[in-house]
Amino acid sequence: xxxxxxxxxxxxxxxxIVLVAGVIGMVAVLSLPKRFxxxxxxxxxxxxxxxxxxxxxxxxxxxxSFYDVNDRAKVEMMDLMSxxxxxxVSYMFVYVYDILQxxxxxxxxxxxxxxxxxxxxxxxxxxxxxxxxDNGYGFEISFEIYLAVHTIWVAFFHFMQAVNERTS
Amino acid sequence: MxxxxxxxxxxxxxxxxxxxxxxxxxxxxVFLYCVTxxxxxxxxxxxxANLQIVTIPRNTTSSVSTIISRLITVPLLIMAIINAxxxxxxxxxxxxxxxxxxxxxxxxxxxxxxxxxxYHDWNVCxxxxxxxxxxxxxxxxxxxxxxxxxGTV
Numbered sequence: 001x002x003x004x005x006x007x008x009x010x011x012x013x014x015x016x017i018v019l020v021a022g023v024i025g026m027v028a029v030l031s032l033p034k035r036f037x038x039x040x041x042x043x044x045x046x047x048x049x050x051x052x053x054x055x056x057x058x059x060x061x062x063x064x065s066f067y068d069v070n071d072r073a074k075v076e077m078m079d080l081m082s083x084x085x086x087x088x089v090s091y092m093f094v095y096v097y098d099i100l101q102x103x104x105x106x107x108x109x110x111x112x113x114x115x116x117x118x119x120x121x122x123x124x125x126x127x128x129x130x131x132x133x134d135n136g137y138g139f140e141i142s143f144e145i146y147l148a149v150h151t152i153w154v155a156f157f158h159f160m161q162a163v164n165e166r167t168s
Numbered sequence: 169m170x171x172x173x174x175x176x177x178x179x180x181x182x183x184x185x186x187x188x189x190x191x192x193x194x195x196x197x198v199f200l201y202c203v204t205x206x207x208x209x210x211x212x213x214x215x216x217a218n219l220q221i222v223t224i225p226r227n228t229t230s231s232v233s234t235i236i237s238r239l240i241t242v243p244l245l246i247m248a249i250i251n252a253x254x255x256x257x258x259x260x261x262x263x264x265x266x267x268x269x270x271x272x273x274x275x276x277x278x279x280x281x282x283x284x285x286x287y288h289d290w291n292v293c294x295x296x297x298x299x300x301x302x303x304x305x306x307x308x309x310x311x312x313x314x315x316x317x318x319g320t321v
Contacts (some may be wrong), residue, residue: 013192037316040195042199042316043199043202046199046203050202050206051203053210054205056210057209058209058238061217062224062226062231063226075217080210083206151258163194165199
């Protein structure tokens with residue numbers, strides 16, 4: 001067993017950015033005009049958290065750690081807060097998608113725009129110390145993951161809307 | 169043999185899940201899967217990286233087996249248990265929930281036996297208590313979520 005890596009031991013920029021992003025995300029989610037039934041809003045929020053925890057804690061961590069989040073290669077309170085932030089992102093993603101009512105041919109472009117935005121946010125996070133890459137991982141891999149995940153979110157959104165319409 | 173065993177068990181779990189009578193809606197199951205996955209992955213990572221009481225050997229076969237188990241077998245079994253608990257009376261489905269809890273604990277024991285995970289100061293009794301806690305938390309969240317069948321956010 002190896003000792004987990006320690007990148008930082010202070011409450012500084014990376015913690016602040018996660019906290020601020022968490023608060024702004026929640027304020028945005030709660031203050032936006034209502035578009036979905038409550039149960040679907042919760043599921044869309046949880047969708048991001050599920051993918052976030054799945055990647056940060058499982059797929060990105062074993063067999064080799066491709067990246068660490070925040071100060072240590074361990075689970076900390078701020079890591080859980082980071083997962084919470086993913087919930088706001090997935091909610092905003094489907095919210096804007098639903099507003100735009102895109103023609104299907106524009107959907108890949110929408111996904112591409114969000115993937116670029118996500119990589120941009122991740123780049124800022126990496127500069128501040130939220131993400132620490134390892135074992136050859138980098139933005140170029142994140143970009144493909146975002147494309148894939150956002151595509152799944154679109155499919156998930158349509159599936160959940162169809163299920164909701166069928167049952168309500 | 170770790171990957172074939174875990175894949176087979178995952179497949180059998182999917183088969184079992186498709187057969188059980190459903191007492192929850194699709195949206196409720198999706199919610200439950202999300203909650204269970206977030207809960208279990210966080211707890212397993214704390215056990216592995218922070219506490220080092222249930223570690224995962226960093227080799228490909230153990231890791232793939234762990235990922236299969238974490239993403240499919242454990243969440244589906246917990247979902248099946250919560251589904252079985254959706255009754256007020258002590259019926260066959262409650263016994264089913266008890267059996268599935270024991271299956272889940274037995275599965276954890278098996279993962280240790282075939283070296284997918286490694287127990288340190290940990291045993292199957294602790295694992296079963298841990299799963300009981302997961303079930304209790306997931307059940308509580310499910311109860312809360314069922315109140316949102318109406319209304320908008």
